[in-house]
Amino acid sequence: MAGCVGPGDTAPPSAPTPSPVAVVQPTRTPPKPAPAPSPTGPTTFVYSGELTQGGWLRGQAPAGTVTARLGDEILELDPAGRFFAAFDRDAGPAAMLTATLSDGRTVRSPLTVSPRDWDIEHVNVARTQGRTTAEFWKIREPELAQIAAARAEDHDIGGWRQDFIWPVKGRISGRFGSQRIYRGGEAGSYHSGLDIATGESGTPYVAPADGVVVLAAQTPFSLEGNLLIIDHGDGLNSAFLHSSKLAVKVGDVVRQGQYLGNIGMTGRATGPHLHWSLKWRDARLDPLLFVARGD
Numbered sequence: 001m002a003g004c005v006g007p008g009d010t011a012p013p014s015a016p017t018p019s020p021v022a023v024v025q026p027t028r029t030p031p032k033p034a035p036a037p038s039p040t041g042p043t044t045f046v047y048s049g050e051l052t053q054g055g056w057l058r059g060q061a062p063a064g065t066v067t068a069r070l071g072d073e074i075l076e077l078d079p080a081g082r083f084f085a086a087f088d089r090d091a092g093p094a095a096m097l098t099a100t101l102s103d104g105r106t107v108r109s110p111l112t113v114s115p116r117d118w119d120i121e122h123v124n125v126a127r128t129q130g131r132t133t134a135e136f137w138k139i140r141e142p143e144l145a146q147i148a149a150a151r152a153e154d155h156d157i158g159g160w161r162q163d164f165i166w167p168v169k170g171r172i173s174g175r176f177g178s179q180r181i182y183r184g185g186e187a188g189s190y191h192s193g194l195d196i197a198t199g200e201s202g203t204p205y206v207a208p209a210d211g212v213v214v215l216a217a218q219t220p221f222s223l224e225g226n227l228l229i230i231d232h233g234d235g236l237n238s239a240f241l242h243s244s245k246l247a248v249k250v251g252d253v254v255r256q257g258q259y260l261g262n263i264g265m266t267g268r269a270t271g272p273h274l275h276w277s278l279k280w281r282d283a284r285l286d287p288l289l290f291v292a293r294g295d
Contacts, residue, residue, distance in 0.1 A: 041081055045097045045109040052114040054176060054286035056086040058161065062107045065099040073281065076154075076234050084160040084234040086280035087113050089177050089190065118190070119178035127182035136222070143221045150215035150229045151237055151279060159209035159232030162256055164290040167240065168205040168263065168274055170198035176277075176286040193239070193277030194287040201244050201272035203263040206256075208238060208276075208291070213252040224275075225267025228260060238287075241275035242266050 040063055047059025061068045061081040068075040070085040077083050087095065097109040174195030180188040211230035214237070221227050226243040244264025248254060265272045278285040 044107055045099065047097075050289040051087070051111055052289070053087055053091050053116045054089045054284070055113075055289050056084065056280065056285060057111075058082070058084055059097075062099050062101065064101045064103065065107075066102050068097065068099045070097055071095055078234075082161070084236055084280065086236070086283050086285050088283035089116075089286070091283070116177060119175055120181060121179070122181045124183050126184070127186050127188060139222050143224075146215060146217075147227070147229070147239075150231075153212075153214045153231050154235060155212040155214075155231050155233055157210055157212055157231065157233040157253070159211045159230075159256070160234040160236045162209040163292075164208040164287075165206075165256060166196075166291050167208050167260070167276055168196055168198060168203060170196045170203070170274075172288075173197040173271075173273055174275070176284075176288060192284050193241070193275045195273045195275050197271065197273040198263060199272075201262070201264050203272075203274075204259055205240065205261060205263060205274055207254045207258045207260055208287075209256050211238070211254055213248050213250050213254060216246050216249050218246060220266045223268045225264065225269065226261070227267075230254060230260075235281045237279055239275075239277045239279070241277070242269045242273065244272075 042060055042062055044062050045059055047057045049055060049057030049059075051057060059082065061075070061077055061083060063081070065077065065081055068077060068083060073085070075083040075085055085097075091113050093113055093115065095111040095113055097111060099107040101107065172194065174191055174193075176192070176194050177190050179190040182188060207230065209232050211232045213228070214231045215227060215229040217224070217227040224239075224241040226246055228240040228243060228246055228248070230238045230240075232238065240260065242264055243261040244266065245262040247259055247261050254260065263272050263274045269275075276287050278287050278290065
């Protein structure tokens, strides 16, 4: 019968079985990490300023700096590696800037700090001690605590980068660093700021640089009177003493040249004047070294 295969017939050859095909997945090669960019910037410290007792400097740390110090003081660096530092009235003749880099290297830059010829007055009288009664210290200690807390604040503000201007123009009636030596060689406290007298109470004064108000004493302090303290950032702050009026309050952001208050003689003062002092951390600075003396 057609289509049938009987005994003895030859069957048609079957189709060959295909060989199995191996499937190989492609291997993904992880991309090589891009090399870290080389730090850009100076290879050593770059700075300018007044390298003298009561003076200051602004600078830039070497590229790749992780930490920087002036002596034992750790410096705050902005994103560009810039910093502010200063020298106390009694700073020694030498200081060292030190940077530790990300590759472990250390960069050092020695500084020479020039001495100042302070206005020292020798008087042939015994030193009289100030009031130290329990009543006085009950008032004074909280005031000192407020001042210390205010000066410890450090806001993200760039006044420290600016060229300072005079808060007010007038006769300089008291210079920073002046001091009396009493009979027996006992030294009195040196003058911690710059006194500017305009001849009358009520003269307005302005901010020498941008800042944040961290203390504004509307109730007069025992010595400073109506005291105003402004944080300029990076550890630098200004204090203004003896005001007859304050026009700003704690937390206000003030800009260079902005009206702050009026000169007076509140607190312990013998006449109307503005006492302007500057501090960087614990170092007391000479405001005269921050402003243009030819103005």
